[in-house]
Amino acid sequence: MSSAINIVELQQVEKKYQGVSALNKLNLEIREGEVLGLFGHNGAGKTTTIKLILGLIGATSGQVKVFGEDPTQSEARNLRRKLGFLQENVSFYDQLTGLEVLQYFARLKGVSKKNCLSLLDQVGLSQAGKRRVKTYSKGMRQRLGLAQALLGEPKLLLLDEPTVGLDPIATQDFYRRIEQLKEQGCTVILCSHVLPGVEKYIDRALILGQGNLLAEGSINDLRHQADLPATFHLQGSGLALPDSLAAKATHDELGTRLDVPLTEKMSAMQQLVGLQGLENLDIHLPSLEDLYTHFIESHTGNGVSAIQEAAQ
Numbered sequence: 001m002s003s004a005i006n007i008v009e010l011q012q013v014e015k016k017y018q019g020v021s022a023l024n025k026l027n028l029e030i031r032e033g034e035v036l037g038l039f040g041h042n043g044a045g046k047t048t049t050i051k052l053i054l055g056l057i058g059a060t061s062g063q064v065k066v067f068g069e070d071p072t073q074s075e076a077r078n079l080r081r082k083l084g085f086l087q088e089n090v091s092f093y094d095q096l097t098g099l100e101v102l103q104y105f106a107r108l109k110g111v112s113k114k115n116c117l118s119l120l121d122q123v124g125l126s127q128a129g130k131r132r133v134k135t136y137s138k139g140m141r142q143r144l145g146l147a148q149a150l151l152g153e154p155k156l157l158l159l160d161e162p163t164v165g166l167d168p169i170a171t172q173d174f175y176r177r178i179e180q181l182k183e184q185g186c187t188v189i190l191c192s193h194v195l196p197g198v199e200k201y202i203d204r205a206l207i208l209g210q211g212n213l214l215a216e217g218s219i220n221d222l223r224h225q226a227d228l229p230a231t232f233h234l235q236g237s238g239l240a241l242p243d244s245l246a247a248k249a250t251h252d253e254l255g256t257r258l259d260v261p262l263t264e265k266m267s268a269m270q271q272l273v274g275l276q277g278l279e280n281l282d283i284h285l286p287s288l289e290d291l292y293t294h295f296i297e298s299h300t301g302n303g304v305s306a307i308q309e310a311a312q
C-alpha cells in the first residue's frame with residue numbers, strides 16, 4: 001500500500017429510499033492508491049455506494065467523507081474535479097465525434113481540453129477521434145467512457161461495470177491502464193459482475209448483499225475467512241497416497257481429487273510431489289468467484305440463483 005491516507009471514509013452509512021433500505025450501516029475506508037473491487041448481485045447497494053461517494057445523493061444517516069470532505073456540500077466543487085466516473089451503460093451524443101464528446105465533458109468538468117487527444121490515444125481511439133460516436137461499436141463507446149472518466153487526471157476513479165462490451169484484449173488493456181493509474185497514486189473503485197480475471201488487479205474486495213456488508217478484505221483474507229479448501233488434482237498410475245490424505249481423496253474425470261484445508265496446503269503439497277507414479281499435479285485455490293458464491297450463499301442460502309440473477 002503506497003500510503004495510509006484515507007481517500008474515502010464511510011461511517012455507519014445508511015441509505016433508505018422511501019423507507020426501503022438500500023444500504024445498511026456500511027463502514028468503509030479506502031486508502032490512497034488502493035484498487036477496491038465492489039461486488040454484489042443486483043440491488044445489493046453498489047450503485048448507491050458509488051452515488052454517495054460522488055455526492056449525487058446524501059446518506060439517510062452516518063457520515064461520508066471523500067478527501068476528508070462531505071461530497072454533497074456545494075463547496076465540494078474542487079473535490080469533484082478530483083473524481084472520475086464511468087457509469088454503467090454509458091451513452092453519449094451520437095452526432096458528436098469522440099473528440100468533441102471529450103472536449104464537451106472537459107468543459108463541463110472545468111478542466112483543460114488539451115489532453116483530450118492524448119486520452120483518446122491512451123484508450124486506443126486516436127484513429128476514430130474524428131468519427132461521430134454513432135459509428136462506434138459498443139467497446140469503442142466504453143473506451144470513450146473511460147477516456148471521459150480520466151479527464152483532469154482524477155485522484156479517485158469510480159468505474160461501474162467498466163469492461164462490459166470490451167473484448168478480451170481490450171479488457172486486458174483496460175486493467176493494465178488501471179495498474180498504471182494505481183502506480184501514479186490514483187485510487188480506484190471498480191464495480192463488476194464479471195468476476196473472472198478481476199482478482200489479480202484488485203487489492204481488496206467488498207461484497208455486498210441486500211445493502212449489508214457480507215465480506216471485505218484481500219483475496220487471501222477472504223480465503224481465510226471463507227475457510228474453503230485448496231483442491232489438488234492428481235494424475236498418474238498406481239498412486240499410493242499417504243494415509244492422512246487417502247481418506248480425503250475422491251475420484252473424478254480429472255483423476256484423483258483432494259480437498260485440503262488451506263492451512264494444510266503446503267504440507268499436503270510436500271507429501272504429494274514425491275509420490276511414485278505421479279504424472280501431473282494441479283492445485284486450485286478458491287477464486288474470487290468461489291468466494292463470492294460462498295459469501296452470497298452463506299447470506300441468502302441461495303447463492304447460485306443470486307449469481308445467475310446478477311449475470312443477467
Ligand SMILES: Nc1ncnc2c1ncn2[C@@H]1O[C@H](COP(=O)(O)OP(=O)(O)OP(=O)(O)O)[C@@H](O)[C@H]1O
Nearest residue numbers: 017018021022040041042043044045046047048049
Ligand atoms: N432512486 C431509487 N428509488 C427507490 N429505490 C431505489 C432507488 N435507487 C436504488 N433503489 C433500490 O436500492 C437498492 C440498491 O440499489 P443499487 O442500485 O444500489 O444496487 P446495485 O448493487 O447497484 O444493483 P445493480 O447491480 O442492479 O446495478 C435496490 O433495492 C434498488 O431497488
